[in-house]
Amino acid sequence: MIEVQSLSKNYGDRPAVKNISFKVNKGEVVGFLGPNGAGKTTTMKIITGFMAPSQGEVRVAGFDVFENPLEVKSRIGYLPETPPVYGDMSVEDYLFFVARLRKVPGPQVATYVRDAIDKTNLGDVRKRMIQNLSKGFRQRVGLAQALVSKPEVLILDEPTVGLDPRQMAEIRQLIRQLRGHHTIVLSTHILPEVEASCQRVIIINQGQIVAEDSIEGLLRAQSASRRVDLRVKRPTAQLEAELKGLNGVLRVAAEANPGQYQLEIDNRDETVEQIAHRVVGGNMGLLQLHVQAMGLEDLFIHLVTSEHGGAQ
């Protein structure tokens, strides 16, 4: 449905997106995950035809964004970072306007607007001026605006940013209900969002894709290793080096507290046994030895910090 080929974008001579390629299949819900400044918004603006890329091409439903912009735009509903609403219009008038702007056939406009209002639960405020609505409602109006023309593709840029937890849950619930009706790409810099809404995740950092897989796939790849939190009372100077030297220990990081370490190890029991043996045998006063599977959170931090020399 969406094909992005070797896409690059420079602002002046500063690269924001560097040669990224990915595909989104029809009906998929894909999370576009990355820290602030990673290039998510830039990529989305290019897909929607708002902005031209410096290099590369984008196809939506087989149409090139720059050769057939109108074909592409009529298939996309887009919710930008800031909902593009007019404060001096009522919710309903605004949705009528957007529906007409997006070329919904005349006789269907009223039905489409009603459907969008129903899906986003805006019935109670349909006659209210948008400028008098709370941020959560405004975000819902933004979402209603994106889906009012029943587009095949929905591009949602950080749909829950700046909302309180309850509003966040509502929007996520809404997005889950849209599954199956649209191909959805949503961007976020927080992980729970992806876990809550998406089937597949594309992780982007500093303008480059650092991982791309289904959520299960990412977790499975990650299950080859585990995380160990270790705390000892009397650490020796060479403990860190000793732990590193153990067979099956992949990474050791000393934490700010003296005697506290975080380790990444393989998933053999022998490795844990060896660590325990070393600490107890050295009479260092074992206080904590906690072994757990790596979560997406660890993976995300691992990907955006270690592979590309640290994010901001």
Next chain:
Amino acid sequence: MRGTLTIAWKDFKSLVNSPLFFFLAGACCAIWSLNFLNLLGDFAQRQMFGAESSIHFTVFLSHLSTVNIILLFAIPALTMKLLAEEKKMRTYDLLLTAPITATDIVMGKFLAGYGAALLLLTISFLYPLATSLVSDFHFGPLLTSYFGLSLLLAIYVSVGLFSSSLTQSVMFSVILGVIFILGLWFMSQGINVSDNPTVQTLMQHISLGEQFSGFIRGSLRVSSVVFFVSTAVLFVFLTQRVVESSRWR
């Protein structure tokens, strides 16, 4: 086309329902009323003393000139928000990602601004119209004058729209608009900078005042109509280029 009309209608409604429009219309009414009554009083006095003069070249001409001066400032204030505000409020994203062309957007904005501008012009037409209840005069020159003024407004609106496309700040948009319009008016001042007769003729042709005087005298010159319309089209076209180019930044 449908995109154009959708935008035109929405922006026209929000323009004429805005406090700004009420303020502008109110200010115009106040100034024009005072001015027109004054002019009419003078005229009546001169008539009493038996002076033979045409109401068109005394009262109406002065009225028209006031209307023009006021609108010259009011129109850029009317059009300032058309594009600048969209950029500032990020609703520009909605327009640029809708399945419509930059031409649709700019034409829609132009029509909205022009519609509101014509409303103000209609208000100013009520004064001579009311005069016709108490006095007999030829409508011909008045109508051609108003036709000329309506073409002039098309230029003001397109220049105002162009200024609005250049910035996110409405203040800056108004200032730019007024400067551009005054520039167009005073361009003919360049007439004296050269002794060359071809340059002088050229300057005369691109002078708003020179072209406008024909309409006031009651004649409809095709060349003047073409000049006004093409100047307006030029600025609409420039605006279209600015909107289109925003993608490439």
